[in-house]
Amino acid sequence: MNLKRYRVNNIQEALQLIKKDLGPEAVIVSTRQVKEGNKAFGLFAKTMLEVTAARDDKSQSKPNIQASSQATASGYRATVNGMPRSEGATAVASPEMPTPNSKPIQSNPASDPYKALQPLRQEIQDLRELIQNLGDRTASYEGQTVAQLKQELGEMRYMLHSLASRAGQMDDLNLPENLMVLYQQLRFSGMEEKFARRLMLEARKNIAEDDLQNFSYVKIFIARMLMKIVKTTRGVESITAPQKIFTLIGPTGVGKTTTAAKIASEQLLRYKRRVAMITIDTFRIAAVEQLRTYAKIINVPLSIVADKADLDRAIATYSDYDVIIIDTGGCSQRDESQMFELRELFDERGRLNNVLVLSSTTKDSDLNEITRRFGVIPIDSVIFTKLDESSSYGSMFNHSIRFKKPISFLTTGQKVPEDIEVATKERLVDLMLNISGS
Ligand SMILES: Nc1nc2c(ncn2[C@@H]2O[C@H](COP(=O)(O)OP(=O)(O)O)[C@@H](O)[C@H]2O)c(=O)[nH]1
Ligand SMILES: [Mg+2]
Known part of the structure; x- marks a missing residue:
């Protein structure tokens, strides 16, 4: 091999x-x-x-x-x-x-994929033994060499897995070649199998036979479909009320406080709006200090509140401000009492715009659980943070398909205020299909 x-x-x-x-x-x-x-x-x-x-x-x-x-x-x-x-x-x-492209890839349940797996299995076995020997012989080898071999073993495993999955689940897809290439791209970007499959089957139904031969055409067609799936809010601009009150909720450590500071700063500097901040962080004093520091740097007023009555009073104080950004303390979606508290504070429609902050590095199943649990509070949009730390963006699409929540912002690093962008459909689709780079 x-x-x-x-x-x-x-x-x-x-x-x-x-x-x-x-x-x-x-x-x-x-x-x-x-x-x-x-x-x-x-x-x-x-x-x-x-x-x-x-x-x-x-x-x-x-x-x-x-x-x-x-x-x-x-x-x-x-x-x-x-x-x-x-x-x-x-x-x-x-x-x-x-x-x-003259023919679609035919399904082929013949034995060849399994034959192809045989030498790989043997090589994996050999590699395993080699790693074992090296590990036993000298501890110093446990550095670079073993790490390298482990990586190769990982790659071989991945190859086996890829071959096995090709032999199995994709046989019945029977897609024309251009769609198959894009199907693979979506899957490698982390889009769930059933969503990618549905998309491809829908595309095949709607693309004329001749156009299916043209890769650029097919790619743009899929991009358009993805653009229909994902919804965005133009940042805070979809809030039509004269006063935009934006509440950031979500699990600990996803970047709520940092994002609150970024949005506040953008609203102040770019849109020249009057901005105030409120935080409901009563337990983690350090977290309050973090926002206090940001508020000082950006030069906006900050109120720290403990309950609903406090919150209402603070909002009333800022009645002549254009934008109020409310930060909340980290909250575990599994802590019922914290979720109850959050609900008491933010379960109201109309006045407050609640935004669920999620990290794009979180795995799909956890994103689902978090969204379901925080869903006891009305969620108006979602922010995905830490795009700079993620390599697969499919989970944002999986989330959009599942929960149909629009995306308001994307954050791309730790720096305040610059590492934030208003989410756009074009940007999200480009992250999946790399249209701008191709
Ligand atoms: N790499 C990266 N780090 C981020 C981003 N947003 C926030 N962080 C970091 O994530 C950590 C937690 O952020 P913080 O705002 O305190 O999270 P919170 O607990 O949700 O309020 C901090 O170290 C931030 O600098 C981002 O977009 N990219
Ligand atoms: Mg915080």
């Missing part, structure tokens, strides 16, 4: 390199988006595609086999050989290869 990894701008570029280096028999075993460049702000670094390809050395010596007799090859092979051509892309298929 000959394994190679490439960092490229797009899949077409990868396919050219793979075909050149490893030949048409090569299979893509994994792709993922990686950031390159400025490390402090991963988000603004260039997004590259990292593609790992493999070629079974045994297959290399064989002459080029006819497409029809290659039918046992997995869909990956078909993807490498029959890559869609988008504008500017050089053809990767050699003349004897099937015409790009």
Whole structure:
């Protein structure tokens, strides 16, 4: 097994390199988006595609086999050989290869994927033994070498998993090639399987046969569908009341206080609005101090309140302010009494605009639980923080599909006030499909 990894701008570029280096028999075993460049702000670094390809050395010596007799090859092979051509892309298929996109990838439950797994299993077993030996022989080896081998073992596991899942769940999808490539991209970005599948099936129904051959067209079509799924609020601009009262709630540590300061600062400096802040942090004195410091720097008044009556009084005090940002203490969604307290304070529609702050690094199942539990309070929008620390943005779409809550802001770093942006559909879709970089 000959394994190679490439960092490229797009899949077409990868396919050219793979075909050149490893030949048409090569299979893509994994792709993922990686950031390159400025490390402090991963988000603004260039997004590259990292593609790992493999070629079974045994297959290399064989002459080029006819497409029809290659039918046992997995869909990956078909993807490498029959890559869609988008504008500017050089053809990767050699003349004897099937015409790009001429046929949908056929489902193929034949035994080949399992045969393909066999050498991988053996290699994993060998690697395991090697790691074990190295670990036993000398402790000093437990540094770099073992770490490297462990990483390779991880990659092999991933390959096995990928091959196995291709052999299983995707066989029945039977998608045209361009849709299959985008399906994989959405899955690698973290979109849940059933959502990605539904999207692709819907796209196939609605895209004309001819247009399906055009990768750029299909990608834009999927981008438009994603734009319909996700809703945004233009920051605080969708609040039509003369006074915008914006409450940030959510679990501890997601970035509520930092985000409150960023929004306050933006409202003051960019929109020239009169801004006041309130915090309901009665237990964590340090957290109150954190907001107090920000309020001082930004130069806005801050009130610290303990209960609903206090809150109402503070809001009344700021009646001639354009924007009031309310920060809340960290609260565990599993603590019933804290949730009850929060509900007492914020369960009112109309006057308060409640925003659930979630970290984009939180895994899907936890995002679901948090949203369900905080859902006892009316939630008007969601903020996703820490995009700079996340590499898969599909969970934001999974959340949008599941809970249909609009997204108001995205935050991209620790710096106040600059690391925040008003969420836009274009930006969210670009995070998934990397349209601007392709
Ligand atoms: N990398 C990164 N860190 C963030 C971001 N937003 C907040 N943080 C950090 O997350 C930590 C917790 O933030 P804080 O505002 O205190 O969270 P809270 O408990 O929800 O109020 C702090 O170290 C922040 O600097 C972000 O967008 N990116
Ligand atoms: Mg806080």
